[in-house]
Amino acid sequence: MSVAQAVVEFLSRQYTVDSVGGQEYRERLIPGMFGIFGHGNVAGVGQALKQSQTADPSTMPYYQGRNEQAQVHQAVGYARHTRRRATFAVSASVGPGSTNMLTGAALATTNRLPALLLPSDIFATRAADPVLQQLERPEAYDISVNDAFRPLSKYFDRVSRPEQLYSALLNGLRVLTDPAETGAVTISLPQDVQAEPIDVPAEFLEDREWRIRRPEPETDDIRRAAAAISAAERPLIIAGGGVLYSFATEQLAAFAEATGIPVGYTQAGVGSMPWDHALCLGAIGSTGTTAANTIAAQADLIIGIGTRYEDFTTGSRTAFQNPSVRFININVAAIDAYKHGSSLPIVADARKTLVRLTEALGGYRVGADLTGRIEAEKRRWNETVDTAFDTRHTPLPSQNEIIGATNRSMGEKDVVICAAGSLPGDLHKMWRVRDAFGYHVEYAFSCMGYEIAGGLGVKRATLAEHAAGGTQRDVVVMVGDGSYLMMHTELVTAVAEKIKLIVVLIQNHGYASIGALSESLGSQRYGTQYRFLDGEHHSFDEGERLPIDLATNAESLGVSVLRIQPGESVITDLEDAIRKARAAPEDNGPILIHIESDPLLDAPSSESWWDVPVSAVSDLDSTQAAYQTYTDHKIRQRPLLG
Structure with a gap:
């Protein structure tokens, strides 16, 4: 078989085993593979997946994504919901296909969540040199763009010869299944090596179990x-x-x-x-x-x-x-x-x-x-949240009201997904969680664009959970317009597979979180609004608001869209829309609920602080005042926790 065929066959036979409270659980470690194909992997991993699908579609199911970074996010979302017992492998082509996964690798490692990355690499033989999309370094010709994965991965290896495949995969999966060490595992596969023949020992392709370590305290x-x-x-x-x-x-x-x-x-x-x-x-x-x-x-x-x-x-x-x-x-x-x-x-x-x-x-x-x-x-805090949820602002609601309405309208076992902007902080302090699996906010890397892709990964995990006789859950992604514009590509993936993912898109015409932070630091929301350029002053702060219609954008991708109009009934309409989306059949495909909010209405204070340095020297009165506040807080900062 080829090296790529050996990779696919090997991964299809790996299982995690976990003992919790006297019960033992066994499931596939890699239940499927994402991939976007190019000249680096189309004849290697791509061919291997096609051959596997032809022989038995259940061996290594292939899922088509629209962005390599988003595919890694799907793997991470799946891993989080399965409590690190399972994740996906992601194949990418040479050059930009591989480097697109760098942000996903950093996110997986920062969050201590497993994801198996298989970036393709330049020719190991250098027979074609320089190959299309190759990075040439005159002082180190053995470096490729894939070396950028080294600091972002918990394990990195490059299979330059077919015989190296055994140790690379075994060591990689050892790290992938280790609760203390897990994160992104990256195994770089040169495009020529993927297609080379290898005589694989039978024992390498037998079912293998990876027991999750649960060490006892001293x-x-x-x-x-x-x-x-x-x-x-x-x-x-x-x-x-x-x-x-x-x-x-x-x-x-x-x-x-x-x-x-x-x-x-x-x-x-x-x-x-x-x-x-x-x-x-x-x-x-x-x-x-x-x-x-x-x-x-x-x-x-x-x-x-x-x-x-x-x-x-x-x-x-x-x-x-x-x-x-x-x-x-x-x-x-x-x-x-x-x-x-x-x-x-x-x-x-x-x-x-x-x-x-x-x-x-x-x-x-x-x-x-x-x-x-x-x-x-x-x-005292419950009364504060009640007030934030129930105070009505018109014609545009506060984000507090939107969170409260979403929280009330979801089922007890449903999952909310978020990642970046002002939403994670507001959700953290106000979301009333009822189930251990009900909340997934990626806040270790706080990656704009994670929300929809990560939510789709979580939804895949809930579908597998339900198919195995477990709980049925709706997955609701809450995302701001800034993060939506960063990466909404996997809505197309959900459309293609008819996966019901519910997305609540909050349109506030800018970056609400950084706008508020900028104002608190004396920078007056500089560069955080979506407006036309004022050429005379070269400013994006004073021009007319951009005519962005993200609801129509989602419709153009094949998504069912429910528009919530500003006005007196906006919160009631939002609750009705969420209930309608939840009642839709599982094969409905994604449903997006579009609602506008007032970004200047803040959430209740945490009476806490976050260290973001303020310029010590400034001509702006607002910055000078912010710096005085900053120095007051710095006095309370401990050198160690102890």
Whole structure:
């Protein structure tokens, strides 16, 4: 067989095995492959997929995408919903086809989510040299554009000879299935090598199982953590994505209920506890709730579970103001367990650690004063969100109202998807999550354009989940006009496959998030609006608004579109449109709901901070005022968390 045929056959026989709570789960690691074909892979991977499809379509199903970056996003969305048990492979041609995947690789690795990338490369033999789309470096002729994947991947290899395929694939999948190391795995395939013959050992093509490691905590670590918790008066749990990936939501609830310790969650950790649980304070940090941030400021012990402590979570190291605060960091990845000088790192599975800690703590419970404060702060924030959701603005609604209407109209098991702009922050603090799988906001890389492609990946996972006898879910993508314009290509993919993906497109004629940030930094929303160029002043800030009609754009792609008109009934009309979309059959194809909003109506404050430097020298009064505010916040910033 050819090298490419061996790749396809090998990947079709790989399985993940995962043991959780005494039950064992086994599923295909690579259930399919995306690809856009060019001269680099059409005769290699393309031929192999065609041959495989002809023999047995179920061996390695091929899915056609419209953009290589978006295909990686689909793989990541699928991986997130399957809790890293499965992902897709993505094949691309030489040159621009491959480099289009670079952003997707960075996103996968930053989010610690598996994606298998198979970029094609220039001739290993150099028989054709320089080949079309080859990057020539006079000081290093063995470098190709694919070397750009090295810093963006958790594993990178180049198969320059057929015999290298075995170690490349085995090592790549070892990393792909490792909870502590996973991310983008990139295996570069020169176009001539893909088509070369290889005599593959039979054992290489046999079914292979990759067991997901769930390491137990050290006994001494449990003892020390239990002692620290028992001595704490105002402890707080920060739940990150690791709680979800380790299937530890029930154990987290049991631990919190046994001890009375409240829980705040990161963007990746939304869903680790239902929003209305008595001990759930909601989001924490720069895009958090006032409830979580108030408790965090006074906490004397932080128990981080599966969080990487990015700057939004810590309020750029200003969230924790108790001078004696200590940190217990529970994480399967050592880099996160030891983050920011943690005094008590525990490198272990979140689920197993919570079970052990609950047993070790015995009768420990927080005091009545903290319990009362939790209730009061939770009540205060819920009233704030109720007001934000229910206050009506006309003719254009606020984004708060749109989020509230979408939240109310979705089913309990449905999934909301988002990634970049002002929406992620507003969703984080206000979305009332009811199901552990109900919230997917990509906020590690915050990649504009992820939303529709990532949402399609999630929808594929929910369809597979339902086909296997699991829950049926609608997937609702919330996206602003800026991100929509960045990448809406996979709507065509959803049309082609008749996949019902619901998209709520919020049109605010610009970049609302950066506009608000620019204003807060004294730059007066510079360059963030969609307007005609004022040639006299060379400004995009004062001209007439551009006549953009994104609803018509979506219709031109074959998408069913529901237009919400501005006016008194805009929120009622939006709720009706979402319910109508949810009632449509699964083979309806994508449905886009278009609604305009007022970008100047802000969400409730988190009473937190995010470190974005302000110019220390300026002729603008607005910048000078912003710099004074910035320096006031910097005083509260801790050098380490401790």
